[in-house]
Amino acid sequence: MIPRAVAGLILATGIAFAARRARSLSRGGAAAAILLGTVAVAAGWDWGALIIVYFVSSSVLSRMGRAYKERRTSPIVAKGGERDAVQVLANGALFGGAALASLIHPHVRWIALGAGSLAASAADTWATEIGTLAPGEPRSIIGWSRVPAGTSGAVSAAGTAAMLAGSVFIATTMMTLGWTPAVAGRVAAGGVAGAMVDSVLGATIQARRWCEPCARETERATHDCGTRTRLARGLEWMDNDIVNFISNVAGGLLAALLLR
Numbered sequence: 001m002i003p004r005a006v007a008g009l010i011l012a013t014g015i016a017f018a019a020r021r022a023r024s025l026s027r028g029g030a031a032a033a034i035l036l037g038t039v040a041v042a043a044g045w046d047w048g049a050l051i052i053v054y055f056v057s058s059s060v061l062s063r064m065g066r067a068y069k070e071r072r073t074s075p076i077v078a079k080g081g082e083r084d085a086v087q088v089l090a091n092g093a094l095f096g097g098a099a100l101a102s103l104i105h106p107h108v109r110w111i112a113l114g115a116g117s118l119a120a121s122a123a124d125t126w127a128t129e130i131g132t133l134a135p136g137e138p139r140s141i142i143g144w145s146r147v148p149a150g151t152s153g154a155v156s157a158a159g160t161a162a163m164l165a166g167s168v169f170i171a172t173t174m175m176t177l178g179w180t181p182a183v184a185g186r187v188a189a190g191g192v193a194g195a196m197v198d199s200v201l202g203a204t205i206q207a208r209r210w211c212e213p214c215a216r217e218t219e220r221a222t223h224d225c226g227t228r229t230r231l232a233r234g235l236e237w238m239d240n241d242i243v244n245f246i247s248n249v250a251g252g253l254l255a256a257l258l259l260r
Helices: 002-021 027-043 045-063 066-073 085-104 108-133 157-176 181-204 240-258
Strands: 208-211 216-218 230-233
Touching: 002 027, 002 045, 027 045, 027 085, 045 085, 045 108, 045 157, 066 108, 085 108, 085 240, 108 157, 108 181, 108 240, 157 181, 181 240
Parallel strands: none
Antiparallel strands: 208 216, 208 230
């Protein structure tokens, strides 16, 4: 375990440094990624490979058409560009915890829990990154009204297809790494369910704010016009990072519970 942990630290540091240079991670995000990568490789090379594949694929998708996506979503989304430590942990903390638990008491349900959370994160990330590139306005999953691109809880045909692809991608990677189709199938189901939870929470209780001068809804405390926004609906503390974490937990728990 210790040699793997050291190797994981070296490998994770190299990948985080490259991501930092590519402006995919902030300093805090890089530190959090190194921690998660080290723990994952310590749990096993297959654990490490899974989170690396997830991270690299998500980073590649986030860079596709970045300027175009930022123009479309910057008035709405609270965070963009480099992922900070909170974002990294919101998407990877449960996977890291499951990897650590597998070191203490090995069981197949730990990988179902961790990979299920990762599949939910991948499904949501793929849906967001690819869906935002698609032309036209998406619709809110609640009420089915048209909403601006980047709105939490928004869905589209392209985004939904990408959501399914992201979850299946993680499940397929698992089978490539040696896990059984039975485990991978539960992980794929958990990933889709977790992404759906993310959309529903985003459309209902996630904090939505209002910019008076722009007469526009946003998730930003300070709008891109420089004006401080006020809470319009949702829960003040329920931001996108918390929604992501809850949905990832939901995806991981479902995958683990399906393994009977």
